[in-house]
Amino acid sequence: MGKRESYEPGTFCWVDLSTPDSEGAKAFYGGLFGWEFRDDEIPGGVYTMCLGHGDEVAAIVQQDQQPAHWNNYVAVKSAEETASKA
Known part of the structure; x- marks a missing residue:
């Protein structure tokens, strides 16, 4: 996977997975992409950074209230x- 240093406005720039099974997701995506993981404590839970070749490439968050889904983020010039x- 290529490494990007910046994102033009209008391009997808980040993804995170909200899932009721973060451990299962880590096992699956770790095996699929060779990702490593870093768990960061946040209010109300853990935000897991997915690392590809040492770079942050995605995230996983435990979320029990909804079915699993990917959140996609788009770069903008000015929020x-x-x-x-x-």
Whole structure:
């Protein structure tokens, strides 16, 4: 997987997986992509950084209230300007 240093506005720039089975997700994606993981404590739980070749490439968060889903984030030039157009 190529490494990006920046993201043009309008391009996908981050993903995280909300799942009721974060340990299962780590086992699956670790095996699939060779990712390593770093668990970071956050209020109310753990935000797991997925590391590919030492770089943060995605994240996993334990979320028991909904079915598993991926959250996709898009780069913008200005969050304030973009929000004003929503």
